[in-house]
Structure formats: C-alpha cells, structure tokens
Amino acid sequence: MKRFCTPVTCLLAALALVPALGFAQVPAGYPASYADTIAAAKKEGKVVIYSTTDTASANPLINDFKTLYPGISVEYNDMNSTEVYNRFISERAASAGSADVLWSSSMDLQIKLVNDGSAMAYASPEIPNLPAWSVWKNEAYGTTYEPIAIVYNKRLLSGDEIPQSHADLVRVFTQKADKLKGKVTTYDVEKSGVGFMLITQDSKQNPQFWDLAKALGVVGPRFQSSAGTMMERISSGENLLGFNIFYSYAALRAKKDPSIGIVLPKDYTLVMSRVMFASKTAKNPNAAKLWVDYVLSKRGQTIIANAAELGSTRSDVQGEMTVAGFQKTLGAGAKPIPVGPELLGFLDQTKRLEFIKQWQAAIKGTK
Amino acid sequence: MTETTTVRVRPGSAETTSVKLAVDGLHLSYGDNAILKGVSMQLRQGEVVSLLGPSGSGKTTLLRAVAGLEVPHRGTIRIEDKPVFDGSSKLEVPAERRNLGLVFQSYALWPHKTVFDNVGYGLRLRSVPSGELSARVGAALKNLGLGDLGDRLPHQLSGGQQQRVAIARALVYNPPVILMDEPLSNLDAKLREEARAWLRELILKMQLSALVVTHDQNEAMAMSDRILLLNNGVIEQQGTPEEMYGRPRTLFAADFMGSNNRIEGKLSELRGSAALLAGEGWSLWGETRGDAKSMGGAATGMIRLERVVVAEGPGENRVKLPLVTSMYLGDRWEHLFQLGEMRLRAYGRMPLAGGEHWLEIPRSDLWVF
C-alpha cells in the first residue's frame, strides 16, 4: 500500500513534532479517528503488560514508546509463560485488575486465551504490513520472528561434536555419548509452556522425532524451565549442548559471552513468533491499542529487530534479524509456526498428558 | 537457750582423735574480689563444725573450696593428712577425686534418675559389684527412713524426703568428711527444729565428721561441737557454742550470736576488767571484752535480752525507762522500753502495766567493747 511519505521521513517528522506539540501525531497511514484513541489513551495514563520477554530486551521498546506517547506509563511485568496464563485467568475470574496486553512466547496458550474469547477484537492499522501467518482473527498478532537454534559451548566442543541439524543431533548424541553424558539440556516440557509447544511442533516437523527422543534419553538430559538457565549452564560448561533455544536469546548472550556458540539447524528450523493480544476486559483499552500498534509498526519492529534483537516479521524493516535477513541462512528450512488454531491441538488435556507420557517413556526407555 | 534432748557427745581429747580435714591460710579471690583472706581450721573425727556468718562472709566459698568446686590461690587443704590443694606447689586434686560427700542447699537430685539410682551412683562410679551396691543403697535408704521410696523419681517426693535422699547419696560411699550447704534452710520453720535434732543424731550415730554451712546461729549452736564465725573472709572467732555465746571476743561476735541490746556511751572509768559506761543521765558498770580500751573514748555496751531483769525499784546498775510496748510471744513477753537514745528490750513472764519501770543490767552480763 502506498504511503503519503517515506517511512523514514514520517518517523522523523513525528519525532520532531512530539516535543513541539506535547502530544503525538497520528502515525502516518492511520485513520484520522486514531487521534481520539490517542487522546483517550492519554486519559487512561498507563498500560499494563504481562509478558514473557525479559525486561532487558523490552526496555528499548518501552523507552521509545514513552518518547512517542509521553504521559502513558508502561507497567511492564515480566514472568514466565505459565504465570502469564495463570495470573490472567485467575485475575479475570475474580474480576480483579489484570493485564491490558498479553505478550507471550507460549503461542499455544495465547491462542487458547484468544479462542476462549479473552481478546479484544481489534484490527490494527498495521495488518496490511504483516505476513499472513502472523495474524489471526484480527485479535492475535505474532510480533517477532525468532528461529529456534541449537546452542553449544564453544570452549569445550569443536568440529564434528557440534550438530548442524536435527538429524545430526541424533548422530552426536549416539557417537559422542561419553562426552555428552549428563551435559545436554533442553526445556522441561512439563514446566515450560514454550518448551512443550516447541517439542510438539518438532514432533510434527521431524519424521525422526522419536529417534531423537530416545537418543536424548541415552545421554541423560538435564531439563530446565527457562532458556536463561539453559544458557547459564552451557556458558559455564556445566552443560555442553542445548537445543530448542531461541536464537534471539543466544545471540544476545553470545555478544558478551565468548563461550556461546549457535547453530541454526539445516534440515528445518522452527520459527516462533511471540503472540500479543489486547485483553477484552482491559482497564486501559486505548492505551493497549496504542501499544499493540506500536509494536507492530515499522518503528517498533525496527527496534525489535535491531535494539531488542528479537527479529522482525515485517518485510520493510532493515537488519539482520528480519525475515529477509534470516532468509539467507535458513532458506526453505524456515518453518514459522502459524499463529492460529492448529496450536490448540496439544492443549487438550488428554492429548497433552498422553504426549508427555510418551515423551518421558522415550527418554527413560533406553536404560 | 533451749537444750537439745540428745546428749552432746564430746570428741576425745585433741591428742587421741585424728584430724580429718585441715585448712591452712586459705586465700581465694574472684578476679580482684578477695573472698577468703587467710582462713585456717581443723576438723577432727566425729566433730560437727558449723561455718557461720552473714551473707558475703565467705562461708559457702570455703565449703566449696574444700569440696574442690572453687579454686583458691594460696594456702593448703589436707584431707586425712593427704594434701588435696597446695597453692605453692600448684597441687589441685579435682573434686571427683577428693572422696567427700556434699549435700547441696537445693539437694541437686538428678531428676532423670530414681531415688535408688541417685543414691547408688557414687558406688557405681567406684565399681562396687551390684549385689553389694544394692545392699548398701538399701541400708542407706533404710537408715534415713526412705525404705520403700527407691523406685520413685525426685519430683514425686516431698521436700523433706528429697533432703534425706541428698544426705543418703552423700553418705553411701563413706566419705571421711561430709559437707553440708545450708541443709535446713529449705524446710518450713516447724520442721527445721525437728530436723536439726534428727540431723545431729544421724551424724553422731554414723560417726561422721561434718562441716556445715549455716546463717542461723541457733541452728549452729544446736547442731555443732564447734562454731567458726566468719566475717568478711576471715575467722572472727571459733569455739564451742558456749564459748561463742557466753564469751564473745569481739563486738561482731557478740552481736551475731543471740538477741542483744546495744547501749552506746563513753568509757568514764576503768578498774581492771571493769568499766563504767556512761551517757546522758545514766551510768552502768560492765565487763570489758575484746581489745584494750582507752579512757574517755566511745564504747558500746551489749547485753543479752534475757539477762535484762525487770526490777521492783531502784538499785545498783539500774535504769528507769518508760514502757513503749509489750509483745506476747507465747512462752514469754517481750517488753520494749525507750528513753531518748536508750532503747532496751527485756523478757518477762508477766505483762507489765504502762509507765516507767526499773530495769536491772547485771554488771557481769554487760559487755563493754
């Protein structure tokens, strides 16, 4: 869609006008009625966000949002994916105040909430700029483009000890079992919603998934409930290898930590996207809209790609951590997880417990 | 003074009975605080000696030093002629090897052991075979009237019974000397009088030598063959009860034993051992005691309450005083007279009418210090 002015100049104009006018201009390409939303949001004064993105990564976004819309404070609460879900559910049931915006990497739980009717039906003006797989029902939005990688300890692993694909993982687990005994880590699928989702997606994409599970059982995996802990262990050398870790986390850490090495699997690479939606019962619905639109906007996505280093879904954003940027390394192997009802499959309690039982049996089975 | 009904058995002469305990020149301090400042004493076979004195005089400390629970820094202690403490050669035999019996003021019975085990513990430590142990414990318990209480625990006994268990425990291994710290102070007043007779009888029957700490002079006099009066870490006077009561050598000793009237005055005349004590409008003759006196100096007269006689009329060594009040004590009356500085108490069999009365102060009973 054509714009009235190029993105960059519009951005600069908006930025320049902010101090002069004391309130933000309607972003370019947005309907004029948006000004009412902005005014109402200013009256609300704040937006409450429950998110799994850690505060350090989100800070560039928050600060920029504040410069864009001064007078709207951002109450950002970072917690893990099950906490986001549990708290939201129980607070809503108690009609207590809860989040205005939910932003979680646990795509399936988010979709479940949206499916249960928790989301505000809001068609963001940015929808035309977003890839189709990342929007569902004009309620749920995928906001990032994050490949899932294999992470290893550079100091202690080398050469063919480093797996390059999912099939290679099986080879490395089997052949290098002695070195890797007790030193491979991944998500505890019972504790981590994200972990569960990734492993079930793997089971869909990888024809040799159950072989991988068995091989993993042989080396004796160390399960963790968060990517941060996994990387801490890999970096210190307590663990040597981890898979199903977000590329974005690993890359961020690798910048300061020379011990972290990353591999994007060559056979296929899951790409997940953090799902965001505004709550139907939000106390600050207009501020929520502003935030959602901001994150989906080019300005927001540029920061996501470059400052927050999470990876942008938009094709018009420059940078390495974008769809285009990853295209070079991933090629056809990139398998973005669509934001949609297919994610609900494994959330069914029976199916979930059955899968977990199968998974645990496979892990323990080869002893 | 009330006579006890038991016969006071006198120990034999000094040459024929052995010395069970000898303390010589004992000094003891807590840090900078000197408690015992040179105490010497002896305890012979079959003697009961009381350590008497006000609190802080050092009597309990002396007892505990003998027991080995406190450490003096100078002097010697010998038990049956064997040295257990010698300050100069740094000899100190620990308490558990002195083989003495100690009866604590609080009885200190072990609450987790039965009466039998409490008493038998000392024998068990001395590896006495169990048959003999049972027999000796049984005998000790019977001796003290505790025959069928062997299986009880201390908290199930009365105060008097606990005391007897504590004594049995201290005696059962036949120590040469038994030490007692205020043995009667935990008993009711009524029981105390019976108990002191019974205790002395027991000690004599078992032919023990006992060193007893007490703060009660009546108790000391009733129970002991000799009394050591301690004052501020030194022995003020020692002697038989009669000597202590009837011939005190210092004002402190006179004041501590018995109930006294104190008369302050000036020494106005001195004739040999007789002295004239004078004050405002009165003068009384008395016997000097203690250190040499100087004419014209201040002096204190002491007379036992029971020696003051309520007389019919004026006479030698008599004063006239108004009656302030009379108190009925059951076996006698105690009358209080006062005029100005002079305040006298006297006993009488009969109540007195109010007003002034003549009081006789017999010359030989008035001690002038």
Added chain:
Amino acid sequence: MRGSLPRAAVIGLTALAVFLPLGLIFYQSALNAPFFMPPRTLGSGAFEFIFADSDFWDSFKNSMIIAASMALIAVPLGGILAFLMVRTDLPGRQWIEPLLLIPVFVSPMVLAFGYVVSAGPVGFYSVWAKQLFGGVPWNVYSLTGIAIIAGLTHVPHVYLYSSSALKSLGSDVEEAARMAGSSPFQVARDVSLPMVTPSLLFSGVLVFFLGFEIFGLPLVLGDPEGHLVLATYLYKLTNKLGTPSYHLMAAVAVCIVAVTFPLVMLQRYLLKNAGKYITVKGKAGRQRPLPLGQWRWVAAALLVLWLFLTVVVPLSGIALRAFVSNWGEGVNILEVLTTEHFREVFNQPTLVRGILNTVLIGVIGGGIAVVCYTAVGLATHRKPDGWSRFVDYLVLVPRAVPGLLAGLAFLWVFLFFPPLAPLRSTIFSVWIAYTVVWLAYGMRLVSSSLLQVGPELEEAARSAGASRGRVSRDVTLPLIRYGLLASWLLVFMIFEREYSTGVYLLGPGTEVIGSLLVSLWGTGGADMVAALSLINVVLVAVGLTVALRFGVKLHD
C-alpha cells in the same frame, strides 16, 4: 467469655485469618476444577489424580528421606556444638555464636543458589578442586547432596534449643555428680546429656518437620536431576495440566498438612515435657567450663569445618557471582569482574520496587506484625481459660502449613471474595500472609517477654484500682517494651528471609526479594539472582548486626 469486646475482636480476627485460608484449601481440594472456573463440581477427582501420579509418591518418598536425614545429621552435630559452646573452654566462643546462627536468617533460596555457584559441577570451588585433585568428589544435585546440605543448614535450629537447655541446667546437679566421683566426661554422659535429651528430641522432631516442608533448596538443587519433594511437586503442579490446576495443588496441600499437623502437636507435647528437667533452683554458681585439653583443637576444627561448609561456601559463591559477568570451567575470574549486575538491578523498576517492598515489609510490616502478636498475646496473658487454650492451638495451625501453601491460600482468599480483590495487588496481601504464617513464632517471642513481668506488678496495679485494660497499657506494655523491640528486630530478619510465602502472591506491586528470586531463578536471570541475593544478605546482616549490638537474644 471473661474479658471484653477487644479481646473477643482480637481472637475472632485471628481465628478468621487462620481458618479462612485453610478452609479454602480444604474446599478447593474437594472440587474437580479451580473454584472460580464454571465446570467445578465436588468430587475426589483431585485426590485420585495425584494418588495415581508416580511423581507424587516419588516426591513423598524423597521428602521423607530428606527429612529423616536432616534430623540424623542436624541433631548430633547441633548437640555437640551446643555442648562445645556452652560447657567447654573452646577458644573464641564469643564471636563464633552469631556466626553459628547465620544460616537461620539467610534465605534458603540464596543458600541454594550459593551452593550451585560454589559447589555445583562447575562451581568456583569445584573448579579449584578439579585442578587440585583431578575430579569433583561431590554432587550437590544428588539426593544425598541435597540431604546433606539441608542437614548442615539446620544445625543452628538444634543448637538453639540444646544450648538454652544446657544453659539452664543448674550447675549443682553436675557438681553433685563430680562430688560423687565422676570425671567431666562422665558428668556429660550421665547427667548433662540425659537432662537435655528432651530438648534434643524436640529439636529432632522440629528438624524433621522442617525437612518435610523445604522448598527453596530442592527447587534450585533438585531440578537438574529431577528430584522432587512435596513442596516442589506442588509448585510443578501449577502447570501440570497446561492450565491452573488449583484443585490438584489443594489436594497435595491437604496431604502435606495431614503429616505436618500431627508433627506440630507432637512438638508441642515434647516442649512441655522438656521443661520438666529444667532445674534453675538454687544458687547459679560459677559454671566452671570443662577443660578440653588437646581436644580443643579438634573441636575448633570441627566447628570451623561446619562454618566453612554451611556459611562460607554458599555466601562466597554468591558474592563472587554477583560481581562476575560469566563463570565456569576455563574462565579466569579476574578477567570478568564487573558491577553491571547491580546497575541492571537498579535499572529495573520491578526489582527496585521489590527491594523497597522488602525493606518496608520488614521494618513497617514487621512492626505492625509485632503489634498484632502483642494484641493476641495480651488476650491470653494471665487468663488461663478455655479461650486462651483455643488460641494456643489456633496459632499452631499456620505452623503446619508450609509458606508456599499459605501464600497460595491467601491468593485464593483474595480471589474468592471479590470485595477484597483490590487488596490483592498491594503489599498488604503479602504482609497478611507473612503475619499469619509466622504467628506461632511471633507469639512465642511476645509471650516470653510477657512472662517476664512478675504477676505482683500487675496485681499491685489492680489493687490500686486499674482495670485490666489500663493494667496492660500502664504496667505490662511499658515493662516489655525492650522485649517488643527485640521481637521487632527478629521478625524483621525473618520477613527479610522469607521467600516461599510471596511466590503465589507475586504481582505488580507485591514484589519482594524472596519471591523475585524464585521467579527470576525460573526465568534464568542468574545475574539478577546473584545481585539480588547479595542485597538480601546485606539486609539481613544489617538486622543481625543491630540485634547483636543491642544484645538481643537470638533464641526463643
């Protein structure tokens, strides 16, 4: 009821604060779904589920093993330490005592994290050991490792009770034994030890009971090898079904309380019995310390070893970790020192708020809690009627509920009663949970102060014409004010150390360092955890220093 309206109000409020959360737990366990979700029905579905879950039985077994090991380790060590400190001439006794009590006041989360960083597979000490010995002979993640660490860190609890029992042994019973002929060692064996046995027994039951409820240590150390205990199993259940499984958690909670409540009653019975042997009659003569001779160096070495393992190792680990940017095998420590973690912490408003809240809840919250405890204490002071007995048992109830559950139960209270909902997101919710959880401890502190007021002083006031209320106000309270200040300090330290109770109440506005540590640990922010832990330790250290400075007795 004898007494007044205020008394009835205090007792009523306390009963409400205790029974409401507990009642909710029982109610929830009898439902088949979280109580606020529509498809809820009464039924035993929750119990059936957990009884069929092998994880439940595993965690039950592990809890038993750890609890028993803790008692077996802590009781002998604590008893020996108490004897060495109270009865012998061990060198340096004065300054060792506060060090001995450090593990009581440091949060187990902090300690566990310290152990990972110090003695984990690539911990600082492990790496050095590897360089020296070629291998790491210990494993902090194994069940044995966890049990040993738990046992060592609970030695101070046994020490506190045994040392106070030893101190109140009248010296005359020991002197009597010496007069009868026993050597110092025989005295210890035949008199001192049997007389403190009731206290040792009590501490053993106490440590077993604490072992049943531990949460922080197994949370951090049990994860890697998958060892679960009941509390961490319950925590895991938060997400077992993918959606909140409150009914399952309630069922586990009921099982835990079923074991802990009898243990609490047992403790109470044993404590009463322990008093039987206290003989403080008679003159408290000079207690001559037992000379240890050559053994004193062995004893000192034992003490130093315990201090090293239990205090130095974890705390040094935390201190180091807080100042390095990364660590592990092959990393040279001197190259990675930094203060950026602390800057990070202070950059994040949630964490800053957490630190502030922790200080506030300790200082102000602690003070108000002591006021509440005093009110309850006064309601039962010198009024030996049925209501006082009721309150006596009442305060035991929260004791049986682990902090984690209590926080959860209070969350449910706020969810269940919509009018209370606005309070849920204020620090008040955390405060009320803390105050109820520590009710028994606080009451004990206040009671011991109240008991020191001689009854004649109050009776004298009543004869002069003061009503009971005025007696409390004019005589009792002023006389115990020093004791109340001391209690405030102790409650401050306990609140600082708290971590499990705030976990389920964590939300914007209710952050405290303890629950933040649990949450941050879960999301892997180890840098933040290290920095926050160090801040927490500093806060507690400040409290401890103030307490020692004013000669506050650190034991009950």
